[in-house]
Amino acid sequence: MATKTPGIPKGTRDFSAEIIAKRNYIFDTIKKTYQTFGYQPIETPAFENLSTLTGKYGEEGDKLLFKILNSGNFLKKVTDNELSEKNTNKLAPLVAEKGLRYDLTVPFARYVVQHQNDITFPFKRYQIQPVWRADRPQKGRYREFYQCDADIIGSNSLINEFEIVQMIDQVFSNLNLDVTIKINNRKLLAGIAEHIGYPEKLVDITVAIDKLDKIGLEKVYEELKSRGIDEDAIKVLEPILNLTGTFDEKMQCLEMFVGETEIGTEGIDEMQTLFNYIKEFKFKSKIELDLTLARGLNYYTGAIFEVTSNETSIGSVCGGGRYDDLTGIFGLKDVSGVGISFGADRIYDVLENTNKFPETRKSAVKVMFVNFGEKEELYCLKALETLRKNNINAEIYPDNAKMKKQMKYANNKSIPFVILAGENEISDNKFTLKNMNDGTQDTIDINAIVKKLNL
Amino acid sequence: MATKTPGIPKGTRDFSAEIIAKRNYIFDTIKKTYQTFGYQPIETPAFENLSTLTGKYGEEGDKLLFKILNSGNFLKKVTDNELSEKNTNKLAPLVAEKGLRYDLTVPFARYVVQHQNDITFPFKRYQIQPVWRADRPQKGRYREFYQCDADIIGSNSLINEFEIVQMIDQVFSNLNLDVTIKINNRKLLAGIAEHIGYPEKLVDITVAIDKLDKIGLEKVYEELKSRGIDEDAIKVLEPILNLTGTFDEKMQCLEMFVGETEIGTEGIDEMQTLFNYIKEFKFKSKIELDLTLARGLNYYTGAIFEVTSNETSIGSVCGGGRYDDLTGIFGLKDVSGVGISFGADRIYDVLENTNKFPETRKSAVKVMFVNFGEKEELYCLKALETLRKNNINAEIYPDNAKMKKQMKYANNKSIPFVILAGENEISDNKFTLKNMNDGTQDTIDINAIVKKLNL
Numbered sequence: 082m083a084t085k086t087p088g089i090p091k092g093t094r095d096f097s098a099e100i101i102a103k104r105n106y107i108f109d110t111i112k113k114t115y116q117t118f119g120y121q122p123i124e125t126p127a128f129e130n131l132s133t134l135t136g137k138y139g140e141e142g143d144k145l146l147f148k149i150l151n152s153g154n155f156l157k158k159v160t161d162n163e164l165s166e167k168n169t170n171k172l173a174p175l176v177a178e179k180g181l182r183y184d185l186t187v188p189f190a191r192y193v194v195q196h197q198n199d200i201t202f203p204f205k206r207y208q209i210q211p212v213w214r215a216d217r218p219q220k221g222r223y224r225e226f227y228q229c230d231a232d233i234i235g236s237n238s239l240i241n242e243f244e245i246v247q248m249i250d251q252v253f254s255n256l257n258l259d260v261t262i263k264i265n266n267r268k269l270l271a272g273i274a275e276h277i278g279y280p281e282k283l284v285d286i287t288v289a290i291d292k293l294d295k296i297g298l299e300k301v302y303e304e305l306k307s308r309g310i311d312e313d314a315i316k317v318l319e320p321i322l323n324l325t326g327t328f329d330e331k332m333q334c335l336e337m338f339v340g341e342t343e344i345g346t347e348g349i350d351e352m353q354t355l356f357n358y359i360k361e362f363k364f365k366s367k368i369e370l371d372l373t374l375a376r377g378l379n380y381y382t383g384a385i386f387e388v389t390s391n392e393t394s395i396g397s398v399c400g401g402g403r404y405d406d407l408t409g410i411f412g413l414k415d416v417s418g419v420g421i422s423f424g425a426d427r428i429y430d431v432l433e434n435t436n437k438f439p440e441t442r443k444s445a446v447k448v449m450f451v452n453f454g455e456k457e458e459l460y461c462l463k464a465l466e467t468l469r470k471n472n473i474n475a476e477i478y479p480d481n482a483k484m485k486k487q488m489k490y491a492n493n494k495s496i497p498f499v500i501l502a503g504e505n506e507i508s509d510n511k512f513t514l515k516n517m518n519d520g521t522q523d524t525i526d527i528n529a530i531v532k533k534l535n536l
Numbered sequence: 537m538a539t540k541t542p543g544i545p546k547g548t549r550d551f552s553a554e555i556i557a558k559r560n561y562i563f564d565t566i567k568k569t570y571q572t573f574g575y576q577p578i579e580t581p582a583f584e585n586l587s588t589l590t591g592k593y594g595e596e597g598d599k600l601l602f603k604i605l606n607s608g609n610f611l612k613k614v615t616d617n618e619l620s621e622k623n624t625n626k627l628a629p630l631v632a633e634k635g636l637r638y639d640l641t642v643p644f645a646r647y648v649v650q651h652q653n654d655i656t657f658p659f660k661r662y663q664i665q666p667v668w669r670a671d672r673p674q675k676g677r678y679r680e681f682y683q684c685d686a687d688i689i690g691s692n693s694l695i696n697e698f699e700i701v702q703m704i705d706q707v708f709s710n711l712n713l714d715v716t717i718k719i720n721n722r723k724l725l726a727g728i729a730e731h732i733g734y735p736e737k738l739v740d741i742t743v744a745i746d747k748l749d750k751i752g753l754e755k756v757y758e759e760l761k762s763r764g765i766d767e768d769a770i771k772v773l774e775p776i777l778n779l780t781g782t783f784d785e786k787m788q789c790l791e792m793f794v795g796e797t798e799i800g801t802e803g804i805d806e807m808q809t810l811f812n813y814i815k816e817f818k819f820k821s822k823i824e825l826d827l828t829l830a831r832g833l834n835y836y837t838g839a840i841f842e843v844t845s846n847e848t849s850i851g852s853v854c855g856g857g858r859y860d861d862l863t864g865i866f867g868l869k870d871v872s873g874v875g876i877s878f879g880a881d882r883i884y885d886v887l888e889n890t891n892k893f894p895e896t897r898k899s900a901v902k903v904m905f906v907n908f909g910e911k912e913e914l915y916c917l918k919a920l921e922t923l924r925k926n927n928i929n930a931e932i933y934p935d936n937a938k939m940k941k942q943m944k945y946a947n948n949k950s951i952p953f954v955i956l957a958g959e960n961e962i963s964d965n966k967f968t969l970k971n972m973n974d975g976t977q978d979t980i981d982i983n984a985i986v987k988k989l990n991l
Binding site: 088 | 540541542543544545548549550551552553556571572573574576577578579580581582583584585587588599600602603604605607608609610611619620622624627628631632633634636646647649650651654656658660661666668670680688691692693695696698702706813816817866867900901904907913914917918921923924927928929930932933934935945948949
């Protein structure tokens with residue numbers, strides 16, 4: 082019987098050593114920055130109780146949750162009536178009580194509430210773990226992907242916002258990527274909504290403005306109209322959507338615009354404080370106040386951040402903001418926090434597109450011993466032990482295969498050095514070290530090899 | 537409405553920074569050893585197609601697979617008849633096409649077959665990822681846990697077995713743990729089965745012998761009898777089960793015992809070759825030939841390994857062996873391999889029980905700036921930037937809270953140093969650095985602080 086070549090579920094990926102090295106370069110850069118800013122790691126289980134996840138991501142999000150079938154008799158809780166109705170929306174929670182993590186924010190909120198008595202607040206945590214979404218897979222969108230989050234919870238200080246801007250700048254400058262950090266504040270948006278006479282339409286206005294980048298000004302106007310904003314109000318909004326100039330010029334205009342609303346004034350004060358910090362420091366990234374930045378997520382209440390690449394048009398590579406009541410969903414009220422999330426997969430694509438991954442060793446193996454057969458093996462194994470004790474990644478081709486085959490193996494794995502030890506070398510207690518790049522070789526003793534390979 | 541404190545599914549765990557640091561100590565030690573021996577990482581998706589997983593772990597294993605409910609209308613493929621039967625075993629594959637990884641071995645076999653044209657054989661890979669089993673949770677047994685596997689596939693050489701013994705020894709000696717590496721060979725067991733006249737009962741005999749450690753000699757005899765081995769044959773088996781002495785003594789006895797069978801002779805030759813290597817090297821671990829070691833897994837065909845702690849009785853902390861046809865299940869025949877798996881959770885428990893975790897910094901944060909208020913903040917933020925650029929993990933308490941509260945925060949997080957910068961320090965361009973362990977303090981400039989904290 083012919084067996085079909087096995088595959089993996091759509092939207093998922095296998096990673097080879099070479100890709101893992103590149104991905105770790107991104108993760109390690111982010112992790113390192115989080116750590117220098119005093120953030121510490123937590124990890125949560127891959128699956129949570131569905132009661133923890135459901136209702137936190139909107140109706141659309143609920144549909145994208147991967148649910149885990151209950152073990153054993155999964156129909157135990159289903160009545161014959163319910164079963165015959167075949168209403169899968171109603172049946173799902175009866176046959177599946179657990180779901181795969183959809184993001185790191187809700188598990189973090191759950192973690193904080195569950196462990197609140199063991200946690201020292203303000204709590205600074207980072208978390209780099211995969212999440213799963215039953216989204217339609219497409220280029221750059223996967224069903225399993227990593228998120229890299231950092232949040233500080235339990236502090237209202239705007240120092241936190243400032244340090245988040247610093248962290249974003251640090252990560253992208255360490256990755257040698259040129260980005261723009263866009264900053265806005267939900268309170269400014271609320272002030273604007275109030276100013277144009279639609280305070281209750283904040284969400285509609287936000288959603289429409291959020292699309293400006295993608296659909297353009299005209300379509301945003303249409304959308305605003307269709308959401309019940311009248312033309313006069315839209316006209317008042319126009320200068321805001323077209324706002325240009327320096328930070329100070331924008332702020333001046335804003336003050337005239339939303340200065341009379343209480344919430345708008347708060348937003349202006351927060352923005353001014355944040356930019357007062359920013360002005361005192363040097364950044365590699367471009368930093369700008371962008372009033373059209375809204376970010377879809379409803380739980381943001383203060384500052385919002387979004388980072389885009391200046392080198393490729395790939396959408397947002399990092400985003401975040403302040404939320405005043407994230408843990409409220411689990412019963413812990415009045416804890417304000419602010420956080421960000423780096424999109425590792427998108428950052429990977431930008432680094433790939435701009436050819437900015439550092440020269441990684443394609444192979445982590447530094448040297449391969451050619452296998453000449455039983456007589457020579459022991460001599461090589463002794464030398465291998467010495468190299469490995471000196472932290473040199475080394476291997477012996479395990480079988481006494483043809484030289485050509487062994488050299489091809491070393492080539493395919495991009496192993497930079499090969500050691501040959503035949504009768505002559507053994508009697509002299511030496512090894513012939515061959516440089517696979519330039520073909521030069523040297524017959525030297527083991528100490529000289531350690532020195533050379535440890536360079 | 538009162539909200540119930542949220543929890544996590546049974547058998548899963550949250551990990552705090554402190555526990556993560558300890559776990560990483562284990563993972564990093566294993567990873568480092570794998571790398572020096574020329575193994576390279578791969579990663580596979582958390583879920584596989586159920587067709588990849590089902591039937592690979594026996595009937596019991598199939599029951600322990602976590603299955604993922606199909607998205608959307610999951611009853612699409614179920615007829616009314618099938619539904620009304622309520623046979624969940626039959627229904628499960630119709631409503632769930634994916635399942636969570638149960639181990640790393642089957643995904644590895646799938647990976648090798650799927651990517652066979654891109655892989656250079658012999659293929660040495662390691663993989664450290666979580667797996668999930670719907671097992672009944674109990675002390676030391678979780679539904680989500682990490683496996684740490686290394687395998688080499690596509691080579692028959694016994695050098696591989698030897699290097700695996702070296703790797704095991706290296707990992708445990710780096711962890712400062714005292715262990716015994718038990719080695720056996722399935723071919724010896726086959727020779728024994730043949731010798732006592734039950735070649736077809738190899739699996740029954742193996743299963744019974746495997747329990748010797750747990751249930752004792754008498755019960756093993758009973759089990760053998762119940763599996764259809766007659767008393768005469770069991771008597772012949774007795775000296776094998778009671779085999780003691782040095783390696784050479786055991787081998788001598790074995791030769792008399794299974795020397796006349798072909799498969800037994802192969803087993804003796806392989807064992808002798810392996811021990812010839814071993815004798816030439818120094819090991820920290822105890823290494824012994826243990827004929828009662830059988831290991832339940834049916835796919836092993838040659839050498840088998842198991843490692844137990846000499847310090848606590850916690851069962852096996854590492855195990856593995858050679859398999860001649862792992863990838864055959866996916867259509868790639870005649871590829872022999874050998875591998876091991878470290879049980880990170882058990883190793884964690886041994887290190888905890890024996891108090892052998894190295895002194896880890898409870899907190900990765902080295903220093904905290906006390907927050908005296910707006911006027912001083914900028915001065916501190918500038919200093920923070922310098923410290924972080926020098927790779928010192930540092931933070932400022934974000935709010936201008938009472939000194940007592942701020943110091944309590946530093947204490948709870950075990951931050952070893954605190955910096956105070958008030959009016960006097962600022963006018964002198966200095967900082968007061970307080971050692972939280974001995975209470976001493978010094979007023980020095982930023983360069984001196986960098987030097988001191990980088991020690």
